[in-house]
Amino acid sequence: MTLRDKIIYILESRKGEFISGQEMADSVNVSRSAVAKCVSQLKNDGYLIKSVNNLGHSLDMECDIISEYGIRAYLGEDQDMEIKTFKTIDSTNSEAKRAISSGSTSEGIFAADHQTEGRGRRGKSFYSPEKSGLYFTMVLHPQTGIADATGITAAAAVATVEVIRQETKKDPKIKWVNDIFIENKKVCGILTEAIADFESDRVEAVIVGIGINLTTDHFPAELENIAGNAGKMNRCKIAALIFRKLKEYCDALPKREFMEKYRKYSLVLGKEITFIRNGINYSATAENILDDGSLEVVTDRGERMVLSSGEISIKPK
Ligand code: BTN
Numbered sequence: 001m002t003l004r005d006k007i008i009y010i011l012e013s014r015k016g017e018f019i020s021g022q023e024m025a026d027s028v029n030v031s032r033s034a035v036a037k038c039v040s041q042l043k044n045d046g047y048l049i050k051s052v053n054n055l056g057h058s059l060d061m062e063c064d065i066i067s068e069y070g071i072r073a074y075l076g077e078d079q080d081m082e083i084k085t086f087k088t089i090d091s092t093n094s095e096a097k098r099a100i101s102s103g104s105t106s107e108g109i110f111a112a113d114h115q116t117e118g119r120g121r122r123g124k125s126f127y128s129p130e131k132s133g134l135y136f137t138m139v140l141h142p143q144t145g146i147a148d149a150t151g152i153t154a155a156a157a158v159a160t161v162e163v164i165r166q167e168t169k170k171d172p173k174i175k176w177v178n179d180i181f182i183e184n185k186k187v188c189g190i191l192t193e194a195i196a197d198f199e200s201d202r203v204e205a206v207i208v209g210i211g212i213n214l215t216t217d218h219f220p221a222e223l224e225n226i227a228g229n230a231g232k233m234n235r236c237k238i239a240a241l242i243f244r245k246l247k248e249y250c251d252a253l254p255k256r257e258f259m260e261k262y263r264k265y266s267l268v269l270g271k272e273i274t275f276i277r278n279g280i281n282y283s284a285t286a287e288n289i290l291d292d293g294s295l296e297v298v299t300d301r302g303e304r305m306v307l308s309s310g311e312i313s314i315k316p317k
Pocket of ligand 1: 090091092093094101115117118119120121122124126134135136138179188189190209210211212264
């Protein structure tokens, strides 16, 4: 851990607060002038730090630079994971997979300011413009069989909703399977991938990629009427808080207690929906979401069906 990392960690942990140069120097065991030099370097790199005589240094609440130690500042005691941050990357999910292929066995967070080839579900791309969103991937190694591990997708949606709710006071909802909407606009998508061994029913790694539009307000034409934003949030903090919550849910995956919350935050339950199955168009009412994540519907013709995946649309009122 470099001096720079230590100073970022201190400033981010006590964001908005003045910390004296002497206190920082004592806690990292260097001279005050070494701290001052490092703070001035951080300012040059774009960190919004106020320095006031007799008060010390304070990281502005508006400063929102993604960094490893910025994220670590919100992780609490569990720091035992790999964290990599990027200004630009093709896709944080792809980067996580590359790390696993080159032998990484630890848990991880891979976060970026911008993705050039952000990936969505069903081979779609995910619009990931610079600075206005958070694009990150968490790597977990759940000690469960494949069936239990599939619950991580729903757990990630619940964790994300809870953190956005806490940080924005807005009312995000989950549109089955795992898109997050605020006021009927998609503000977040989740792409879960896994590396598993079917023969031994073991999951080597689960790769959970989350893209949140924070302040993005211009979208490509095809997304204009669908996509919205969640509002400004501290990106290091939300990445860390979502990771912590997801870990908590993963520690008790087979119990699926988070499914109660998934149903509570559902945008679709009780609604009229449409979907296509085997080339047939259906209209139905969304009745229930089962603990395995599947959606139970009753069609207009009175037929009960259980959907385990796929796209649905909510009928406009
Ligand atoms: C979807 O809406 O279809 C899922 C979108 C998932 C996007 C995130 S952004 C971070 C991670 N990296 C990717 O390439 N995709 C996921």
